[in-house]
Amino acid sequence: MKIKIITRGFLVATLLAVFTTAYAQKMTAEEQANKMTDWMKTNLKLTDDQVAKVQAINLKYANKMHDAKNSTQSKEDKKSSIKADAAAKDAEMKGVLTADQYKGYQTKKEEMKKEMKGKMMAKKKTT
Secondary structure: OHHHHHHHHHHHHHHHHHHHHHHHHOOOHHHHHHHHHHHHHHHOOOOHHHHHHHHHHHHHHHHHHHHHHOOOOOHHHHHHHHHHHHHHHHHHHHHHOOHHHHHHHHHHHHHHHHHHHHHHHHHHHHO
């Protein structure tokens, strides 16, 4: 049980580092998709078949995210578009990943969401 908790903690820390780096460096969509796929391959133990499918999904939605961020849409429309894309990506991932892999993916996604919220709050306090 203790090993499982330690392993998950390490997994979370690693993914967090990958996403924080990607966010801070303003990576291209392709770089972001590659990093995400590499993390998933290692930490979710993807098969070769899954890696190819996950890479395509990650690239597709990384491009959509970059397009949405750079669009001239209103802030509300961007938010709505990003939310819809995230739901669609999750649905596609669910079709590729096993139940355990998907659970790990969702857990990490929630942790990242909390971290980003914290960063946004800290940024608001400093301005």
